[in-house]
Amino acid sequence: MALGPRLDLRQSQSLVMTPQLQQAIKLLALSNLEIEAFVGESLDGNPLLDTGVAEAPAPVESIESMPDEARRTALETSGVDQLIGEGRGGDDRPLDIDARALDTERDTGDGAAESAFSGGDALWGAGGGSLSGEDGPGIDERPGADETLTEHLTAQVGAVALDMRMAAIMHYLIGQLDEAGYLPARVSELAADLALDEREVEAALTLVQTLDPTGVGARSLGECIALQAREADRYDPAMARLIDNLDLLARGEIPRLKRMCGVDDEDFxxxxxxxxGYDPKPGLRFGGEPSLPVTPDVLVTPAPAVEAEGAPSPEPSSGWTVAINPATLPRLIxxxxxxxxxxxxxxxKASRAWLSEKLADANWLIKALDQRQRTILKVASELVKQQQGFFQRGVAHLKPLTLRAVAEAIGMHESTVSRVTSNKYLQCPRGTFELKYFFTSGVGASADGEGGASAEAVKAAIRQLIDAEDPKAILSDDTLVDLLKDKGFQLARRTVAKYREAIGLGSSVQRRRQKAIAGK
Structure with missing residues (x-):
């Protein structure tokens, strides 16, 4: 073959996405706050966009009398029904694509609950944040604290500091406290950082420990409790020995503690x-960044009884009405x-091209936001249809569900469903839940996700059994396996132990010690 330049013609296929389509896909995954910020930026950058309800056109500006471009604008900004009436229903195309080449978000597994206290778990409970109520992780719509711990302590420094030097050291120590109010660093290390005498830093720490709330500035759980006992004038020798041996209390060695403290059963x-009555983490009364209340995207209410024939049925027609929250609907015209x-x-020509570009951008944004709301409603309606047991009878009847099952039911790609359910919330009579909550793994389910029981339903059953156990007959994991089998759950012992730990419940030995102490 001769060497030399030549031209070759090749044919290939590739997935090409326009910038507008890429932006439309990103809009699906945005939360309410992100959508609000995006709409605000669009309003600032496009003079043709406006908020509010579209006004009826004046008689001189009727659609028939408008120029061709203005008439096309009016049609594209009107409702879908008007587009269909004009024979242009095909312009209302969905934004869903077969995005097999795109990344697909996967739902993560269940995380283990964090322990609520750093020490003395047998005294205050071994579990961390537990699921409230039968339905589990409902989202509390409550605002965060108005004042942080640092702000609260700093405001008190001037009343106790002897001079400006001592106040500066106290401010530094307050800045070193963790969110629970403890001082994790050693005084010697802090003194070396400040190039000060260790006794001076210790004196400043003593003043910090006098601030409200009592217990801040402690270096251990025992010191925190001791500060509160002194404040309550209850720090006698017996209480001091008890506080110095919290590890024995955690292990349930009550007789040994009573001998060490020299008290009888009543005094103990x-x-x-x-x-x-003491607070093991006094700093947690104050928040860091205030948390904003959750605004649900979808509202699910029981459907009213349909009496008249021909009345519109709820969507889906399964006893529940699914609707988009009007507060989350961007009103753009x-x-x-x-x-x-x-x-x-x-x-x-340049001005006309710029105006045409802004007009196209405005039309696209209105259409993309409308399609986003339709897609959210479509996915939420299918979730309500698939999880009828949860909405009617509670979390114990939550079924295993995958993104693929919902995607196939509504005719969309799995990645689209994943984006739609990210950062979106559903409010129903049982509480407010993230849409991802309804996608749960199955225990003993088949490979396609059908059958078996939901992991959330298993957790609810374990919690119900442990809450009802007799303090004199604590249920072991093997016993829980047998009791769950009677309820229809075929689980291995290690699976029961994993779910028990995930919801913050201790082992049978830990629960026996806790209830023995509570009985005392």
Missing amino acids: ADMLAELR VNRGYYVELRGTCGD
Whole structure:
């Protein structure tokens, strides 16, 4: 073959996405706050976009009498029904694509609950944040604290500091406290950082420990409890020995503690009651960044009884009405009057091209937001249909569900469903839940996700059994396996232990110690 330049013609296939389509796909995954920010930026950058409800056109500006471009604008900004009436229903194309080449988000598994306290778990409970109520992780719509711990302590420094030097050291120590109010660093290390004498830093720490709330600035759980006991004038020798041996209390060695403290059963019970009244993490009364209340995207309510024939049925027609929350609907219109005014002043080609570009961007954004709401409603309706047992009878009847099952049911790609359910919330009579909550793994399910029981349903059953157990007959994991089998759950012992730990419940030994202490 001769060497030399030549031209070759090749044919290939590739997935090409326009910038607008890429942006439309990104809009699906945005939360309410992100959508609000995006709409605000679009309003600032496009003079043809406006908020509010579209006004009826004046008689002189009727659709029939408009110029061709203005008439096309009016049709594209009107409802879908009007597009269909004009024979242009095909323009309302969905934004879903077969995105097999795109990344597909996967739902993660269940995370283990974090322990609520750093020490003395047998005294205050071994579990961390537990699921409230039968339905599990409902989302509380409550605002965060108005004042942080640092702000609260800093405001008190001036009342106790002896001079400006001591106040500066106290401010530094307050900045080193963790969110629970503890000082994790050693005083010697802090003194070396400040190039000060260790006794001076220790004196400043003593002043910090006098601030409200009592217990801040402690270096251990025992010191935190001791500070509160001194404040309550209950730090006698017996209480001091009890606080110094919290590890024995956690292990349930009650007889040994009573001998060490030199008290009888009645006095020891009073000491335990006093101990339970102290706060092991006083700093948690104050928040860091205030948390915003959750605004649900979808509202699910029981459908009213349909009496008259021909009345519109709820969507889906399964006893529940699924609707988009009106508070999350961006109300955007194209200001046609301003467009006509600008079009009359555009004399050069560049100005007309700029105006046409802004008009196309405005039309696309309105259509993309409308399609986003339709897609969310479609996915949420299918979730309600698939999880009828949860909405009617609670979390114990939550079924295993995968993204693929929902995607196949509504005729969309799995990645689209994943984006739609990210950062979206559903409000129903049982509480407010993230849409991802309804996609749960199955225990003993087949490879396609059908059959078996939901992991959330298993957790609810385990919690119900443990809450009802007799303090004198604590249920072991093997016993839980047998009891769950009677309820229809075929589980291995290690699976039961994993779910028990995930919801913050201790082992049978830990629960026996806790209830023994509570009985005392």
